[in-house]
Amino acid sequence: xxxxxxxxxxxxxxxxxxxxxxxxxxxxxxxxxxxxxxxxxxxxxxxxxxxxxxxxxxxxxxxxxxxxxxxxxxxxxxxxxxxxxxxxxxxxxxxxxxxxxxxxxxxxxxxxxxxxxxxxxxxxxxxxxxxxxxxxxxxxxxxxxxxxxxxxxxxxxxxxxxxxxxxxxxxxxxxxxxxxxxxxxxxxxxxxxxxxxxxxxxxxxxxxxxxxxxxxxxxxxxxxxxxxxxxxxxxxxxxxxxxxxxxxxxxxxxxxxxxxxxxxxxxxxxxxxxxxxxxxxxxxxxxxxxxxxxxxxxxxxxxxxxxxxxxxxxxxxxxxxxxxxxxxxxxxxxxxxxxxxxxxxxxxxxxxxxxxxxxxxxxxxxxxxxxxxxxxxxxxxxxxxxxxxxxxxxxxxxxxxxxxxxxxxxxxxxxxxxxxxxxxxxxxxxxxxxxxx
RNA sequence: GACCCGUUCGUCUAGCGGUUAGGACUCUGGAUUUUCAUUCCAGCAACAGGGGUUCGAUUCCCCUACGGGUUGCCA
Numbered sequence: 001x002x003x004x005x006x007x008x009x010x011x012x013x014x015x016x017x018x019x020x021x022x023x024x025x026x027x028x029x030x031x032x033x034x035x036x037x038x039x040x041x042x043x044x045x046x047x048x049x050x051x052x053x054x055x056x057x058x059x060x061x062x063x064x065x066x067x068x069x070x071x072x073x074x075x076x077x078x079x080x081x082x083x084x085x086x087x088x089x090x091x092x093x094x095x096x097x098x099x100x101x102x103x104x105x106x107x108x109x110x111x112x113x114x115x116x117x118x119x120x121x122x123x124x125x126x127x128x129x130x131x132x133x134x135x136x137x138x139x140x141x142x143x144x145x146x147x148x149x150x151x152x153x154x155x156x157x158x159x160x161x162x163x164x165x166x167x168x169x170x171x172x173x174x175x176x177x178x179x180x181x182x183x184x185x186x187x188x189x190x191x192x193x194x195x196x197x198x199x200x201x202x203x204x205x206x207x208x209x210x211x212x213x214x215x216x217x218x219x220x221x222x223x224x225x226x227x228x229x230x231x232x233x234x235x236x237x238x239x240x241x242x243x244x245x246x247x248x249x250x251x252x253x254x255x256x257x258x259x260x261x262x263x264x265x266x267x268x269x270x271x272x273x274x275x276x277x278x279x280x281x282x283x284x285x286x287x288x289x290x291x292x293x294x295x296x297x298x299x300x301x302x303x304x305x306x307x308x309x310x311x312x313x314x315x316x317x318x319x320x321x322x323x324x325x326x327x328x329x330x331x332x333x334x335x336x337x338x339x340x341x342x343x344x345x346x347x348x349x350x351x352x353x354x355x356x357x358x359x360x361x362x363x364x365x366x367x368x369x370x371x372x373x374x375x376x377x378x379x380x381x382x383x384x385x386x387x388x389x390x391x392x393x394x395x396x397x398x399x400x401x402x403x404x405x406x407x408x409x410x411x412x413x414x415x416x417x418x419x420x421x422x423x424x425x426x427x428x429x430x431x432x433x434x435x436x437x
Numbered sequence: 438g439a440c441c442c443g444u445u446c447g448u449c450u451a452g453c454g455g456u457u458a459g460g461a462c463u464c465u466g467g468a469u470u471u472u473c474a475u476u477c478c479a480g481c482a483a484c485a486g487g488g489g490u491u492c493g494a495u496u497c498c499c500c501u502a503c504g505g506g507u508u509g510c511c512a
Contacts, residue, residue, distance in 0.1 A: 110510095111510095126443095129442075131440075131441070138508075152510065153511070175512090176442065177440075200505090201506075203505080207505085247460095248449090248450095267443050268442095268443075268505060268506090274462060285475085379471085397471065401473070405473095409474075410473060412472075
């Protein structure tokens with residue numbers, strides 16, 4: 001029997017990073033075993049469902065690269081894949097329970113009669129867990145059908161997993177205590193239950209439960225902040241799962257090859273934005289210049305920078321300098337704009353050397369006389385100008401950087417000189433020297 | 438409160454009876470780079486506490502503390 005996993009979100013908010021990771025692990029497990037990944041939308045709570053939330057789920061999964069085999073936009077043998085459209089599937093199973101006298105009416109609602117015995121689950125992550133249903137006060141019979149005739153989560157979740165032939169239900173740990181209830185339902189229905197795997201929750205940096213509104217909770221924020229989907233997937237995989245080696249940077253394909261539920265933790269982990277940014281930087285480093293420029297383009301456009309002409313070349317110069325794509329516009333602004341601001345702190349450092357101003361003026365003159373312009377030629381001239389004034393080349397490099405970019409950090413100076421060209425360099429040298437003096 | 442799960446550097450983690458407790462992020466130094474960054478090297482930093490079991494416990498058991506989850510006619 002081939003593996004079938006599912007992701008079963010309810011469309012009541014944006015896609016949460018915890019949900020995204022649950023989806024990731026389910027997807028990885030299915031792909032690892034050549035199985036199917038089903039996307040089922042649990043939209044039975046009409047009051048809280050929104051179309052925006054539905055779209056956030058679909059677009060979020062697509063952004064991460066987690067494609068589903070059955071569900072929204074796909075055909076499949078076990079549909080429909082929206083719970084709101086599955087009413088007809090539930091009634092027959094409810095009848096089975098009624099015939100077996102496993103349900104009884106109470107205040108208009110129908111409750112499932114638990115068998116009063118210890119129930120042991122064999123969780124693929126948590127191991128054996130036993131809940132004693134003889135303690136009725138702790139495990140009251142649960143409502144599975146409301147007085148308005150609609151079915152409750154526990155019942156539809158079980159019936160859907162059954163009807164959809166789900167073999168492995170991978171879900172977050174907040175469902176752990178639901179599992180023996182579901183196991184009882186499967187047993188009463190006379191059907192085999194899927195194997196369950198409960199993965200630990202993701203917490204806030206301070207250890208509190210990460211929920212809506214918390215920083216970093218919404219998956220949609222990550223693209224806006226300049227994260228690459230491959231980096232988010234990579235980082236999420238490292239939360240609660242370990243490759244059991246010192247390697248940390250993986251592509252989605254590499255994760256599929258290495259993933260296993262045995263290597264999933266049992267303890268909750270906190271979300272560390274710093275490390276997530278570092279992982280993103282590592283993924284950025286794997287992009288070639290053209291791909292990097294393309295990925296950063298939306299951010300440049302949003303910042304009002306022109307994305308034709310020098311843009312691709314400018315973006316390429318900062319590929320190794322940024323951790324997030326959102327940092328690109330500020331990093332290349334001086335290369336594409338006509339005017340830029342001088343950072344006061346950088347100017348102070350230049351002023352610390354009394355000779356800097358004269359050196360810059362001399363360099364502007366010498367640059368103007370240069371016939372051939374290239375990174376090498378310009379850098380060579382910096383050395384010559386410095387030497388002529390009895391200074392070391394290094395003493396002039398930093399002032400030139402500040403005069404041309406306004407900042408103390410940035411791309412390689414040779415790259416800056418080459419991209420700006422002789423005339424712009426001379427003009428900026430003169431203009432900035434005046435301001436520095 | 439009851440029930441369940443968990444607890445290794447600040448954070449993510451390796452470890453499955455005997456290790457100088459390893460790696461990564463962050464931070465701090467240094468090397469390289471005539472600039473910036475990358476890179477490299479070094480350093481700081483952990484087994485929650487108490488009992489057992491054992492020749493020997495971070496590893497196994499119990500208790501306590503702490504954290505999290507569940508306790509809905511939400512999912």
